[in-house]
Amino acid sequence: MPRTNEIIFSIRRLYPAVDAVPHTQRFPVELHPGMTVLEGLLQIRESQDASLAWRFSCRMGVCGSCAMIVNGHPRLACNTQIQDVSREEVRLAPLANYPVIKDLVANLDTLFEQHAALAPYIARSDSAELIAPGGEFRQTPAQLTRFLQFSGCIKCGACMAACPTVASDTRFFGPMPLTAAHRYNADNRDDGFATRKRHMRQRHAAEHCHYAGECSRVCPKGVDPARALQLLRRELLLDWLGLRRRQALAMVQPASDDQPPSQRRVQTPPPFTVQR
Amino acid sequence: MNDHPAVEQRLGLVRWLTGHRHGIEGYLYICHRISGIVLLLFLSLHVLVTSSRLFGEETWQTLMSLTHSPALKFLEYLVFVAFAFHATNGVRLILIELGFAVGKAEHPVYPYRGSLHKQRPLMIVLMVVAAVLIVLGGFDALRLGR
Known part of the structure; x- marks a missing residue:
């Protein structure tokens, strides 16, 4: 049973160059309010196992790199708060239906x-x-x-x-x-x-x-x-x-410079344009 | 194409039953396939049994007497259940696959409520129809009304 401010990350690990079958490794992770699954993975890599492999980039749900199976559902690790998933255990696996390159990295x-x-x-x-x-x-x-x-x-x-x-x-x-x-x-x-x-x-x-x-x-x-x-x-x-x-x-023809100003279309900037 | 060694992990048919947790439509997807297989098996069996008449009246009568057993009556009712579900859900799928009931493209605003929510009233109505047919069929096939 993990401590109150701790959660267990059960991660399916596989390195095809070495392992024949995947195995599950458990890591205790110190939990903070609002912590995402990605932050938990970063904590594991920094303090427990630097060989853990997964993809990530933007950390804000834009790049789509960190998709993985979180407690049975395909989700973005950066976009998923741990407390929304479980209070005790976060189970991670690579995206299903694709070959695994290493740990949580699927070959897309x-x-x-x-x-x-x-x-x-x-x-x-x-x-x-x-x-x-x-x-x-x-x-x-x-x-x-x-x-x-x-x-x-x-x-x-x-x-x-x-x-x-x-x-x-x-x-x-x-x-x-x-x-x-x-x-x-x-x-x-x-x-x-x-x-x-x-x-x-x-x-x-x-x-x-x-x-x-x-x-x-x-x-x-x-x-x-x-x-x-x-x-x-x-x-x-x-x-x-x-x-x-x-x-x-x-198709709208652009106004040419040789047109008199009275005939030129007035281009009003969209409201989100920054005026300098 | 990269050269990394990789291990295949396609879920296959296992996904249908034990994969991730499904939504209602996911379960209907599975039931539709299973009921389709049941109907196909029944149809094959039905053709085989009916063709037994070619082997004479005695063979035919023997097989017909088997079909009156309570166990076979119940199996026949299960075929009807599969039929009622497959037919009503099939109507839903035909409508959806023709682009009806899923709504038009819209601006994705969180919390997202997309086509699954749009088609849900249709799904509920058709599943109620399926349930009514199954209950009525049960009264008739299993003689519950007597």
């Missing part, structure tokens, strides 16, 4: 390969425009809302570790890459739907999602991959039926 190569295969960027069909852009694209707030939620993905891989279909189907693209694909499909500046369709239509892509909803439950950024996948499926169906329509896109 497959995730990023699948992500890259779905062309997660705005693709424009007009090559001349890419060389000489004629203006800026204006989007209405409604057009922005269509993809903004899905653009918050930090690629932490928590959804992939929670998805039961990823667990049992090795070829399934999974929620993260498909959400990224929908984020760009839903953007009215994008022309890449036809390119992505080759992968999205595969048997192990969008149609293999059966809405367990685990991805949306564990997403630390509220991206809601389960919703993105269903909306993606609808887009694919509409496309198959020949009913998919591209959203309107307006």
